[in-house]
Amino acid sequence: MRRLTVLYDADCPLCVHLRHWLLRQRQLVPLDLVPARSQEARRRFPALDHAATLREITVIGDRGQVYRETAAWIVCLWALAEHRPRAHWLATPAGQPFARMTVLAAAKWREALKGPGGGPGPGGCGDGRCEVPGPPG
Numbered sequence: 001m002r003r004l005t006v007l008y009d010a011d012c013p014l015c016v017h018l019r020h021w022l023l024r025q026r027q028l029v030p031l032d033l034v035p036a037r038s039q040e041a042r043r044r045f046p047a048l049d050h051a052a053t054l055r056e057i058t059v060i061g062d063r064g065q066v067y068r069e070t071a072a073w074i075v076c077l078w079a080l081a082e083h084r085p086r087a088h089w090l091a092t093p094a095g096q097p098f099a100r101m102t103v104l105a106a107a108k109w110r111e112a113l114k115g116p117g118g119g120p121g122p123g124g125c126g127d128g129r130c131e132v133p134g135p136p137g
Helices: 013-024 039-044 069-078 081-090 096-114
Strands: 004-008 031-035 058-061 066-068
Touching (some): 013 096, 066 069, 069 081, 081 096
Parallel strands (some): 004 031
Antiparallel strands (some): 004 058
């Protein structure tokens, strides 16, 4: 694999935060970060279900491989120099439950940031500032 495209929700503060984090990491496999359902995403992947890419992280390999949800997060970590060993462990039977739990927790946080009905919520983009809230307390 020579390149991966990560489709992310550009209206989700958590997703945007993770996009910036991925860009700061040393990449063994280059990551193209493209907003989901954007014209660029549609141009690159016309056969993809673009509505689904807003519901779950989607990563596409340079040979057309499609990774979703937990597998998508693992392949993103696999592309990063400092996190490849962790990605290998997360792909094992021992690591899979931890990976799945992390993805589910992120999905709940993402849903809470968007607020009821999927719109912007407190700490989201409703006030013009797309920020990930700090830890509670």
